Amino acid sequence: MAERVASVTAHTITLPRETPYLGALRPGEEVNARGYIVRKGNRTVYPTVDRSVVLRIETTGGAVGWGETYGIVAPGTVLALVEDLLGPFVVGRDPLDAAVIHDDLYDLMRVRGYTGGFYLDALAAIDIALWDLAGKLAGLPLVKLLGGQRRERIPAYVSGLPERTRAARADLAAHWQEKGFSSFKFAAPVADDGLATEMATLRERLGADARIACDMHWAHTAEEAIRLIRAMEPHDLWFAEAPVHTEDLAGLARVAAQVSTTIAAGEEWRTVFDLVPRVERRACGIIQPEMGHTGVTEFMRIGGYAEAHHLKVIPHATIGIGLFLAASLHASAALAAVDCHEFQHSIFEPNRRLLTGDMDCADGFYTLPTAPGLGVEPSSEALDLLRS
Incomplete structure (x- = not known):
């Protein structure tokens, strides 16, 4: 049986x-x-x-x-x-x-x-x-059940620069650049001197070849977002994430139509049904599914729909102890449209002790865990925390 x-x-x-x-x-x-x-x-x-x-x-x-x-x-x-x-x-x-x-x-x-x-x-x-x-x-390994493994390593971008000042944030980005990372994203809510100034500082420090994105955290009207993105564009903005309130589909489409920068969205979505109306409005060019919200089944449906409409997929960071990060990496390795994957270094590095397995992020790339299933399991310390 x-x-x-x-x-x-x-x-x-x-x-x-x-x-x-x-x-x-x-x-x-x-x-x-x-x-x-x-x-x-x-x-x-x-x-x-x-x-x-x-x-x-x-x-x-x-x-x-x-x-x-x-x-x-x-x-x-x-x-x-x-x-x-x-x-x-x-x-x-x-x-x-x-x-x-x-x-x-x-x-x-x-x-x-x-x-x-x-x-x-x-x-x-x-x-x-x-x-x-x-x-x-x-x-x-999970990736083999999702259609097969298209890549051994997944490019990673450094997300979040949790330092107090703009200069310190640029220093932190440069630290990760020295470790082999070439793609970065800063968070608008803590860019205290303004987005264009933050962008200019990072560009000057990281050089012309670095990819630099801005997470705008759903905080703006369409008109505000257009103005802010246009001010960052002279510094070669990679993508602008979540520029308007998540329920403002028309505003998102308006921003996408009025700026030259690619718009990214999708961290907060749960199913492919969230993606469909955005695609119909041509409201974004980068899709950011979050495994902790979607699970594997909907993540793959979102990825497949994005591929069918010639959109890039750059999954969200998957913040946690690492179990759903592992699932996200397996799914990302199976999808042709995946361009990069977010790397939340301030969570991944201190919390990696909570998992067993060979999942890693180094030299600008994630490597998938290789054991069956997710390839990772809670460590003895994590199991103790679950029992406490």
Whole structure:
């Protein structure tokens, strides 16, 4: 008899940080009683710790698959969705039916409007764990189940320069350039001297050959974004990410039509259905799926749709302990349209001890883990944190 899912459990891992994500607090930013801050530059909430939801699926034969999704804010919401709703519908299913199970779980709440947010984050963790199990049961790395491996290494760009001053941020970028990285992205909410000035400083420090992008964090109207992007363009802007509010499809299309820089979007999307209307409006040229939001099934659907419409795919960073980063690298290696992959060095480097396996990012490239499934597993320290 084929193996069946016997149990689905989820836990939160919390890790302290010396400096909050995106760098030190700016004037007017304060930590509240729950450990959250709101960045003034984009009005978005962040924790002062690293936090992730890790999911474990075990089969009747004792095989274990690992998944992961965002636990940045209100992680108990994801835990409740897994434990009370989604998990029981996965128990008893064939772990090799990952995409089928994904669609069945998606349909459970479709008519209630849950086509995004926490519900699909929880679903993403289950989907990743099932694909991990499928690879382990087949004795193959995940990429081999996704159509085959197109590349051994994936170009990586350094994302985020969490230093206090513009000069220090340029120094940090130059540090990574010396390590072999040639592509970079800075965050607009902490570019205190203005985007054009930040861009000019980085260009002067990194030279003409470096690729430099700007993450605009959904903070602008279309008219504001057009003005800001045009001011950066004389310094050879690589791409402008998330220039307008995520719900402003018309504004995104307007920006794309009015600037010469390629527009990137998609970090916050959960399914291919988020991509379709943007493609119809020709609103972006770079697609940025985030494995922690999409899971493997929707990530591949988004990537395939992007390929069919001749768009580039540059996946988002996959912030976590590294489980869904591994899934993202496998999927990226299987997609022809992938041009590069975000590298969140301020999270990857200090937290890599939480995984076993040979996943790495060095000399400007990611290398995929090679063991079956995701190729990585929680380390003994991570397992202790899951049990605590």
